[in-house]
Each structure stands twice: as structure tokens, then as C-alpha cells.
Amino acid sequence: MSDRRLPARYLLPVTGFILSGIMTVIISGISTVMALGFSRMALGAWPIAWISSWIIAFPTVLVVLPIVRRLVARIVAPA
Template sequence: MIPARFAPVLFGFILSGLMSFLVSGIATVRVAGLVPGFTDLWASAWLPAWAIAFPIVLVAAPLARRVVARLVEPGATVRS
């Protein structure tokens, strides 16, 4: 198990990986279509995108949390 103090970094790592995977896949399909070798083409787009997305998420997440905190009522809870 990973120590809890690394949770924000692990969250950013997983979130940036998933989001860059999906977005690069959509962009690759739109540009190239489902061509032979699509998987290699997608991977060659995804890995550099993830390398950029991960540090950006680590910087952007705290900023996004502060913006959200200013936009919601203090102590507000979500009701289902």
C-alpha cells in the first residue's frame, strides 16, 4: 500500500492518465480514423500527453479546489 500522504499525487497520476487517454483517443480517431495501426498511433499521442497532463493536474487541482470552495456555500452538502 502507498502511504496516505501520497494520495493527492496518486489521484493526479490516475486522473491525468485516464483523461489524457480518453481525450487523445478521441482526437486520434477524429484526425486519423480507425486506420490500421490505430493503437500504435494512439499510444504515440497518449504517452506524451500524459507526461504533460500529470504535472499540470498537480498544479491545477489545488487552484480548482479553491475556485470551487469560493463558488459553493460553506457547509453545503449534496442531497440525493
């Protein structure tokens, strides 16, 4: 049986994709409910808010994550 996983070179984009997706779905959901209250209107607006924020968050994470990793490596001793 072959290994169907992506090559290691895709670590950053896949990490960024999943991380930004999870973060934006949670944050946009909270923000939408806070702005509109828990209602059908909020549930309808949430996917639009989520996709809009994800479009910005994903490329931002791709740029920022390597910088954060280098900064953290200077602050935290290796295991």
C-alpha cells in the same frame, strides 16, 4: 493484516496520476481516431499520443488541482 495503502500525503499525486491517465487515454484516443480514422494506423499512433499527452497532463494536474479545489470551495457550500 497490515494496511498496504499509501499514506494520506500521497492523495494529490495519486489522484493526479489516475485522473490525468484516464483523461488523456480517452482524449488522445478520440483525437487520434478523428485525425486518422479508425484504422491500424490510428491504433498504432494512439499509445504515442497518449504517453506524450500524459507527460504534460500529469504535472499540469498537480499544479492546477489545488487551485481548482480552492476555487470550488469558494463557489460551493460544504456538505
